[in-house]
Amino acid sequence: xxxxxxxxxxxxxxxxxxxxxAVSLSKDVTAILGYVAKVKxxxxxxxxxxxxxxxxxxxxxDDADPLPRGAETEKLLASAPQSKDGFVKVQKVL
Amino acid sequence: MTAAEVISLSAADLAAKLRAKEVTARAVAEAYLAxxxxxxxxxxxxxxxxxxxxxxxxxxxxxLTAGEPGSLLGIPIALKDNLLWEGREVTAASKILEGxxxxxxxxxxxxxxxxxxxxxxxxxxxxxxxxxxxxxxAFGVTxxxxxxxxxxxxxxxxxxxxxxxxxxxxxxxxxxxxxxxxPASFCGVVGFKPTYGAVSxxxxxxxxxxxxxxxxxxxxxxxxxxxxxxxxxxxxxxMTTDEQxxxxxKKKVVGVPRAxxxxxxDADVLTNFEASIEKLRAAGYEVRDVELPSLSAALAVYYILxxxxxxxxxxxxxxxxxxxxxxxKNLFETYRKTRGAFLGEEVKRRILVGTYALSAGYADExxxxxxxxxxxxxxxxxxxxxxxxxxxxxxSPFPAWKVGEKAGDVLATYLADVFTVGANxxxxxxxxVPAGEVTRDGVALPTGLQLIAPRWGEERLFAxxxxxxxxxx
Numbered sequence: 001x002x003x004x005x006x007x008x009x010x011x012x013x014x015x016x017x018x019x020x021x022a023v024s025l026s027k028d029v030t031a032i033l034g035y036v037a038k039v040k041x042x043x044x045x046x047x048x049x050x051x052x053x054x055x056x057x058x059x060x061x062d063d064a065d066p067l068p069r070g071a072e073t074e075k076l077l078a079s080a081p082q083s084k085d086g087f088v089k090v091q092k093v094l
Numbered sequence: 095m096t097a098a099e100v101i102s103l104s105a106a107d108l109a110a111k112l113r114a115k116e117v118t119a120r121a122v123a124e125a126y127l128a129x130x131x132x133x134x135x136x137x138x139x140x141x142x143x144x145x146x147x148x149x150x151x152x153x154x155x156x157x158l159t160a161g162e163p164g165s166l167l168g169i170p171i172a173l174k175d176n177l178l179w180e181g182r183e184v185t186a187a188s189k190i191l192e193g194x195x196x197x198x199x200x201x202x203x204x205x206x207x208x209x210x211x212x213x214x215x216x217x218x219x220x221x222x223x224x225x226x227x228x229x230x231x232a233f234g235v236t237x238x239x240x241x242x243x244x245x246x247x248x249x250x251x252x253x254x255x256x257x258x259x260x261x262x263x264x265x266x267x268x269x270x271x272x273x274x275x276x277p278a279s280f281c282g283v284v285g286f287k288p289t290y291g292a293v294s295x296x297x298x299x300x301x302x303x304x305x306x307x308x309x310x311x312x313x314x315x316x317x318x319x320x321x322x323x324x325x326x327x328x329x330x331x332x333m334t335t336d337e338q339x340x341x342x343x344k345k346k347v348v349g350v351p352r353a354x355x356x357x358x359x360d361a362d363v364l365t366n367f368e369a370s371i372e373k374l375r376a377a378g379y380e381v382r383d384v385e386l387p388s389l390s391a392a393l394a395v396y397y398i399l400x401x402x403x404x405x406x407x408x409x410x411x412x413x414x415x416x417x418x419x420x421x422x423k424n425l426f427e428t429y430r431k432t433r434g435a436f437l438g439e440e441v442k443r444r445i446l447v448g449t450y451a452l453s454a455g456y457a458d459e460x461x462x463x464x465x466x467x468x469x470x471x472x473x474x475x476x477x478x479x480x481x482x483x484x485x486x487x488x489x490s491p492f493p494a495w496k497v498g499e500k501a502g503d504v505l506a507t508y509l510a511d512v513f514t515v516g517a518n519x520x521x522x523x524x525x526x527v528p529a530g531e532v533t534r535d536g537v538a539l540p541t542g543l544q545l546i547a548p549r550w551g552e553e554r555l556f557a558x559x560x561x562x563x564x565x566x567x
Contacts, residue, residue: 006446013405013449014412014426015442016434024439025446028504032447035505036398036460042391043466046473059333075197081419088415091425 001030097125105169105263105317112158112168119158119168122263123151123212126170130214130261138236139246139255141175142183143215150212157210164210165324171206172262174253175216176223176299177308179203186299187231188221190417190436200297201332202266202308202325209324214262217252221438223273223301224404225249226510227495230440235497238280241537244494247277247510250311254281257311264321265311270301271396272489272514274309275526279489279542282528284559286310286318287514289549290521291336293322294329302403305396305518315527315559322552342553348374348545349384349482358509360492363541366530367488370543370562374486377561384482388474389516391467396515397508398451398464405448408441443504472520479548484558487513489526489542493534517546525555527562 003022006029010017017025073086082089095117103111111117127147134140144150147170154168173179176186178196185191199207206213220230228236228251236251238244239259246255250267254277257265267274269287278285286309293308300306310321329335350371355364371381413419413432420431437445451460478485490510500506517524529543543562547554 001450009446009449009453010442011430012453013445014409014429014433015437015445016430017442018434021439021442025443028443029446029450031505032397032401032443032508033450033460035508036394036464038391039394039398039460039464039467042388042395042470043463045388046466046470061330061333072197076415079194079197079416081413081417090414091421091428093425 001026001033097128100125101129101260103263104314105166105312106314106320108263109166109169109320115158119151119154119212120148122168123147123170126214126262133259134261136237136242137239137255137259137261138218138234139252139259139261140172140215141185141187141218141233141252144182144213147212147214154210154212164208165320166206167210169211170214170263171211171321172214172217172253172256172265173203174219174250174265174267176219176268177203177266178297178299179213182216184216184299186222187219187233188436188438188441189232190411190432192232192418194417196297198297201294201329203297205325205327206266211324217250217256217265219252220249221441222299222408223249223268223270224440224444226272226276226507227500228252229497229501230438232438237497238494240282240539241494241535243496244539245280245497247280247490247494249273249277250309251277253311254278254283254285257281257283257313264317266321266325267309267311268298268301269307269309269518270305270400271518272511274311275514275524275542275544276490276510278311278526279528279540280494282540284312284315284318284528285526285542286322286555287517287524288322288326288552289523290518291334292326292523292550292552294327294332294335296329296331300407302400303407304403305400315525315556315563318525319556338550339553340548340551342557343483345483346378347380347382347482347484348558349382349478349485351386351389351485351487352383354386354390354487354513358491358512359488360532362532363488363490363492366532366541367543370529371486373562373565374558377565379558379561382482384478384485386474386478388467388471392471392516392519393508393512395464395467395471395519396511397447398460399468401444401448402451402461403448404444405452408437408445411437468519471516475516475520475522476548483547483551483554485546487544487546489513489544493532493539493541513544520549522549523547523552523555525559527559529562
């Protein structure tokens with residue numbers, strides 16, 4: 001994988017990478033993608049069906065008994081780097 | 095009882111002595127804190143010691159005096175630093191969470207507290223549990239107690255060392271691809287990975303949610319089981335949890351996937367493994383070869399699906415709701431700078447691989463193909479378990495390596511997981527028990543025997559692990 005592709009991926013993942021990092025990441029990611037390509041042989045032998053044998057998936061509890069509005073707000077906002085008037089504060093989005 | 099006697103006891107024996115009033119929880123806590131004071135700086139097993147250990151011990155003593163129940167009353171336990179305890183710092187060994195205080199308590203932690211455990215501190219790990227040596231911790235490597243120039247294994251290296259070096263009587267870790275079993279084998283203790291869903295993940299900092307499970311460390315199989323029994327169970331905060339334990343099997347047949355051992359395994363590790371197989375035979379187990387051709391691809395499946403899940407789970411560390419923030423000229427730049435500055439190299443690597451594997455144009459080739467292959471591996475294991483009760487392999491293909499030895503070679507470190515990832519890919523339980531030593535540079539380094547059971551077959555693992563223990567070192 002070339003460094004330009006790494007920079008594109010890093011942008012998609014919202015990670016700033018230095019030019020030096022891009023060089024080492026491109027080497028590593030290329031090696032990893034080369035190694036994992038062997039899944040193709042095994043996938044051909046896969047049985048049909050959704051996640052067969054892996055137990056229940058997407059089991060959801062009832063959407064009931066919500067916490068009272070604001071019950072956790074103060075506690076959770078205390079973790080935010082910046083907050084204002086009961087909200088997390090960020091820079092202008094648009 | 096002297097402090098030296100106290101710290102040498104297994105958790106189960108210590109629990110009996112506490113119940114019999116032969117020692118107080120306070121004396122136990124003081125004994126452990128004294129060892130930590132002496133040894134932790136050299137080993138870097140703990141990132142932090144809770145400030146109320148003695149108060150917790152006093153509380154346990156009150157309950158012991160009152161004869162209250164609690165399977166772990168007064169037992170000092172260490173927590174991997176990715177388990178939340180409300181109001182306490184938890185960092186996942188990452189700079190991005192340095193100083194962060196948990197806003198709720200993990201179910202596994204709450205269950206330990208309910209059982210009366212005295213929680214000692216939070217242990218070092220690879221950042222966000224990504225790694226197999228703790229070399230990826232943002233707060234320094236954890237040293238192997240047998241040879242401090244070597245790694246502890248990982249990612250739960252601090253927990254393994256805490257138990258091995260008598261800095262705790264037991265510990266919790268998390269196992270996504272071998273992160274409990276492999277450090278246990280490197281440090282000479284028992285490491286147990288439950289069936290996926292047997293222990294709640296609520297309050298475990300997520301790495302790869304369809305693989306992650308909270309596991310236990312003990313000096314004996316009985317201790318690993320004792321901790322597991324305290325933390326297991328259905329939890330409405332984690333809807334993947336369940337309880338359907340299989341009874342221990344009477345057949346006692348162990349399968350060995352010979353083809354998997356044909357290459358890449360250290361010769362001394364292989365010799366130890368053969369000796370372990372002979373011990374299992376002597377303990378009354380029949381040993382058979384099993385064919386598991388797909389299992390060799392488990393590592394490749396793992397290194398597609400785990401990065402894919404990592405890339406989405408790590409999206410929450412953006413400097414907005416919690417953790418550190420590095421301000422840029424706009425919000426986009428703030429995200430990029432925050433994540434660029436405070437996430438470590440391996441975390442970035444996995445996020446990028448995962449982003450690639452999930453991206454338009456490549457998701458079919460990588461992600462969906464790996465999901466299919468995961469199914470094939472799981473089905474193959476199910477078939478194998480029709481003929482055998484357990485599958486045995488070495489836990490790791492090689493013993494603990496020198497700190498820095500594998501730096502710059504990502505695939506070489508990934509290969510340490512080759513025998514352990516299969517259980518995570520299939521959601522099956524597995525255990526690593528100490529099984530012999532190999533000598534490197536004049537130092538005896540532990541190796542481990544891994545046993546894998548079908549989902550919900552933990553009793554088989556404990557029975558076989560204890561039978562193996564009884565055969566002696």
